[in-house]
Amino acid sequence: xxxxxxxxxxxxxxxxxxxxxxxxxxxxxxxxxxxxxxxxxxxxxxxxxxxxxxxxxxxxxxxxxxxxxxxxxxxxxxxxxxxxxxxxxxxxxxxxxxxxxxxxxxxxxxxxxxxxxxxxxxxxxxxxxxxxxxxxxxxxxxxxxxxxxxxxxxxxxxxxxxxxxxxxxxxxxxxxxxxxxxxxxxxxxxxxxxxxxxxxxxxxxxxxxxxxxxxxxxxxxxxxxxxxxxxxxxxxxxxxxxxxxxxxxxxxxxxxxxxxxxxxxxxxxxxxxxxxxxxxxxxxxxxxxxxxxxxxxxxxxxxxxxxxxxxxxxxxxxxxxxxxxxxxxxxxxxx
Ligand code: RIB
Ligand code: CA
Numbered sequence: 001x002x003x004x005x006x007x008x009x010x011x012x013x014x015x016x017x018x019x020x021x022x023x024x025x026x027x028x029x030x031x032x033x034x035x036x037x038x039x040x041x042x043x044x045x046x047x048x049x050x051x052x053x054x055x056x057x058x059x060x061x062x063x064x065x066x067x068x069x070x071x072x073x074x075x076x077x078x079x080x081x082x083x084x085x086x087x088x089x090x091x092x093x094x095x096x097x098x099x100x101x102x103x104x105x106x107x108x109x110x111x112x113x114x115x116x117x118x119x120x121x122x123x124x125x126x127x128x129x130x131x132x133x134x135x136x137x138x139x140x141x142x143x144x145x146x147x148x149x150x151x152x153x154x155x156x157x158x159x160x161x162x163x164x165x166x167x168x169x170x171x172x173x174x175x176x177x178x179x180x181x182x183x184x185x186x187x188x189x190x191x192x193x194x195x196x197x198x199x200x201x202x203x204x205x206x207x208x209x210x211x212x213x214x215x216x217x218x219x220x221x222x223x224x225x226x227x228x229x230x231x232x233x234x235x236x237x238x239x240x241x242x243x244x245x246x247x248x249x250x251x252x253x254x255x256x257x258x259x260x261x262x263x264x265x266x267x268x269x270x271x272x273x274x275x276x277x278x279x280x281x282x283x284x285x286x287x288x289x290x291x292x293x294x295x296x297x298x299x300x301x302x303x304x305x306x307x308x309x310x311x312x313x314x315x316x317x318x319x320x321x322x323x324x325x326x327x328x329x330x331x332x333x334x335x
Contacts, residue, residue, distance in 0.1 A: 017046040018168075018271060019141050021131060023083070024264075025055025025109070025148025025190075026066040029244035031173075031263040032056065032147050033069045037237055038268035038330045039145065040075045045271055048142070049134065050080040051127035055148035055193050058110045059085045062148075072236040074335045083127025084151035085115075087194035094291065098184060102293040107183050109193060131156040132163055139166040145271065146172030146201075147264040149190050154197035157204055169208035171271060173264045174198060175287070175298040176214035177314065187296030188214050191287055195296040199287040202298075203306040210280065210313045212266045213298065220262040220320055226328065227252040233332040241331060262327060269323045270315065276326070278317030285312045 022039060026032040039045050050070065052063045063082050070078050095111040131152060135142050144153060144167060157164055174190035175198065176182075183192040191198040202209065222245075231242040246253035250260040262269075270277050286301040288294040301309075 014043075017044060018143050019046050019048055019138065020143045020145050020271070021049045021051060021134060022047060022145045023051045023053060023127070023131075023147065023150075023152050024062065024066055025053050025057065025059075026062045026069065027056040027244070028065055028248060029069065029240045030056060030249070031261070031265055033065070033240065033244070034262070034327065034331060035145070035147055035264040035268045036066065036069050037073045038265060038272065038327065040070065040073045040078070041330050041333055041335065042272050044273075047075070047078055049130055050078055051083045051131060051152050052080065053083045053127070053148045053152050054085050054087075054110045055190060056109045058113070058116055059083060060116050069237075069240065072240060079130075081126040081130045084155060087149060087151055088154060088196040089289075090194055090196075098293075098295065102184065105184055106181075107189055109189060111193070127152045128155045128159065132160050135163045135166050136160075140168055142166075143168045143271075144170050144172075145267050146170060146174065146190075147267060149194035150174065150197040150201045151194045154194070154200040157200055164205040165207070167206050169210060170201065170206045171210040171212075171267050172201075173212045173217065173267050175211060175285075177283075177285075177298050177300075179214050179218055181297065182214060184293070184296065186288075186294050188298075191298065192296030195287050195289050198296070199289050202285045202287060202312055203301070203309045205308040205310055207310045208313065209310065210270065210315065211285075212263075212270070212315050214261075216315050216318060217261045217263050217266060220266055220318060220323060221259045222262055222324070222327075223259045224252050224256045226324055230328050230331050233334075235332065235334050237331060262323070265327050266315070266318070266323065269318075269326050273322075273326060276319045276322045277315055280313035280315050282311045283314055284309065285314070
């Protein structure tokens with residue numbers, strides 16, 4: 001390389017880090033925990049806040065988990081705000097009816113465990129008002145990484161529809177189009193838990209919506225070999241990862257044939273290294289909100305179904321080995 005080129009490269013400004021709010025239903029560690037760690041540990045992204053929603057677990061538990069994991073990853077300074085405890089419409093009673101009438105049901109998340117006694121209601125709005133406040137103050141600057149049901153984002157859009165045009169982009173894990181669901185036969189968990197919220201976000205005017213559904217997630221699997229590579233480096237983060245993925249789900253320490261999707265971690269991998277993914281498919285999408293066996297299923301929508309709606313960029317292809325290597329390296333990092 002000649003000297004001129006070297007000096008030009010050195011003088012070129014680094015692209016500014018993408019400013020992100022992570023909205024998560026964080027379990028004990030799981031894919032949400034891995035995603036938090038990945039997003040906190042790289043230069044491409046600046047995590048400004050974490051907002052919590054019920055999904056995998058009830059919001060109170062998710063709050064505790066996210067705070068603990070953020071601290072283990074060396075970023076205890078990032079603010080974490082409690083958000084919606086309940087979906088917009090879906091209830092435990094409805095979920096039980098669905099199981100009875102249209103089961104089997106693979107995963108129910110928080111709907112499968114007793115709900116903690118409600119605390120004072122004001123704390124619940126913190127996440128929603130923080131999303132609104134931060135987007136309002138920084139129009140076009142803030143990306144939302146949605147790792148759980150989209151209740152908080154839908155509530156923010158409902159309260160302040162004008163923020164749709166001020167969100168830089170929404171990158172989320174949820175839904176599926178051409179493969180079967182993982183909650184009910186027809187629906188993916190995040191969308192099933194709050195179908196009305198998912199529908200509001202897909203039909204919104206947020207200009208860039210990048211979707212990682214089960215169609216791509218089912219091809220990004222972590223197996224025992226990958227698990228072993230991560231846990232052989234012992235750090236506070238990998239210890240918690242080992243405890244969760246080894247003993248709880250998918251039980252790598254008990255069953256060497258176990259495997260699990262990287263799910264939410266694809267959101268982080270794409271934000272950090274988009275070139276590891278193929279071009280998206282641009283589609284107008286919606287979610288079934290009629291209460292029946294299809295509740296929560298993604299469906300194609302007409303271009304004119306919702307005035308002002310922007311299409312969804314559905315991700316379909318990835319370089320699995322490279323995405324796994326990124327995942328492994330960020331989780332094993334000693335900081
Ligand atoms: O369907 C996968 C989604 O639900 C992920 O967000 C994961 O955390 C799970 O609970
Ligand atoms: Ca999640």
